[in-house]
Amino acid sequence: MGFLDNSGDIILDAVLTDTGRMRLARGDGSFKITKFALGDDEIDYANYNKNHTSGSAYYDLEVLQTPILEAFTNNASSMHSKLLSISRTDLLYLPVLKLNEQQTITQRVSGPGNFGYNTFLVTVDENTEKPDNGVIATAEQGVILGSGTELDPATANFVRVDQGLNTVATVIPPTRALQGDLVENFYLVEIDNRLGKITSKTSPSEVAPLSFIDDDNMATYQVSNISGGGFVVSNNNTDVVGESGAEDQVITGPRGTRLDFRIQASDDLFSSDYYFDLFGSTGTKNSVAVKFIDTFIRITGVSTGYRIDIPIRFLKKD
């Protein structure tokens, strides 16, 4: 009888991320590892063939052959998708996050070829926002006024993300409640802190609770249904999409919570063209010369781990 191969090292060497090194250098106690998560960024579950004719031993043949990359030291480049702990094993559906564009005031710029197509345009100063200057029209679709002026919450554009089971109504209809352990109550919202910040839908002066800013200037805000500001609210609508009463719904199955917010441009973008010149571009909108920066906002459910990226374009009249 042969010996078992014990040549493999079962201890994994970890590398500090750039944020880890920054926290270590700061020496203020913020470098304290308290928890872990497991990630599967490289895995494409489409390669999992649960109908393989040779049986279950062959289901994950391709998945297990996936080559694994070395660790990235940039904290933003790793652990994009995390494994999820749910004690039940009989789940067939998991909730997702979806950008809700069912209302005009929550829609991105539409129409291929239009300036900023498929993004939210965020104006950075009043000079850009004034309809008289011709850059944007009054209440233009996909434009979020980010200069900081007070807005009418009922009519001003904002970003809305809905959470729930996006199942076909005939399978699990929205009339059924989303099970409690699948309801997402905490969200992380990440945005480049040099460019803007996350504010409440109801008041541009109410900034979301800032959790931290990493070494690459990515700010992470943590909002919940108990943190105030109306960022996270329960979505109690049970109407079926396509029927009356569900005109503003995007989740077709049981619904959990919704996340609403606006974006306010940073003081740097408001007062200076520096970042526009450094990593922005120039163009014309409505025949007016403008400068713009393309970026994105990342939203992650803390409990369910699901994340989506929302494209944003900061806009300034040249």
Added chain:
Amino acid sequence: MAATFKRFFDSDVARTVSKLHEAIPITGTIVSGTYTESGDGTNIKNYAHGMFQSVYDYPYLSSSANHIFDTTVGYSANSGLSGSASVQNTKKINIYNQMAQILVEKDVNGNIQEFDQDGNISAGGTKMQECVFISLARLLTKDEVKKQSFSLQVLTGGANSAPSDIETVSDYNALTEYKVNSPAGEYGLLYTSSTGITTSSAVGHLYYQAGIAVLTASVFDGEFGPMNVSIGTASINQVLTGGTIESSSTGLRNRWYNLDFNNTTELNSSIYFCRANSNEFNYSSNPTYLSGSKLVVKNDFDDTPVSYVTSIGLYNDKNELLAVAKLSEALKKDPTNELTLRVRLDY
């Protein structure tokens, strides 16, 4: 409640210290002859103050050059060589006092004491009043020189133009017989032979953490000095009194045959035991895991969920990713198995 993070308990974290050794050879050709001014430029750096000489592994004007050690010489003010007629007399005394101040404990009145041959200062005994100092760069010694690994071979015989007679100076038996009465840390005694060791046969000290070797000048009992340069009768005493520190350092390099030692790096590690129990981490938030909210790895409710681990992230309380470890291949996780992944973070 769904969760993507799992907190560590105190029992999930272990801390260890391990030592890593590297073998460092410094051959005589590097020290005394590979690079010349007429070639790529010299790897020996002299200074206007003339207090020591630096040796690099490559011409020092190159950005590729690494500083490997410094040499200097000195004698005590009580030495017979000390005198106003000696060249750089004050500087040699200053060097000796500086080294003694750092490496030898002061007396109760705060006075600098001389290097004691056997390290037993309170017992008196022979003092090393004329010394050659080799100060190894931190780049080579790292945290410390490994005990009983130091072996310096010097040529003590022959003429300066053709040195001969290799003598090996080493810290024999230092693993079990090192000293701890130096303010600079631990040190071992250097001997020219592994046999017949007595307290009076030591020819120097090796300070492990400081990375400094102190040799008594008398170990060079033959001709000494720079090649083809005549200083008196070319004994080391003649060079120490009639030559500069620079020429004495050049003399040492001329007599250098080889140096080998092992350095030591202390690795402080934290080992995190990342435990995934049977009912944990069986689902994924990977976008490819779902198709219209339905799990792609299951056909029916009673199929067991499955996920695959490729990386482990270590976080602080604010969910900042502080460290990442990667697996070499995807690891299957389902309710029928449990995983304990040991993640080591070195400091």
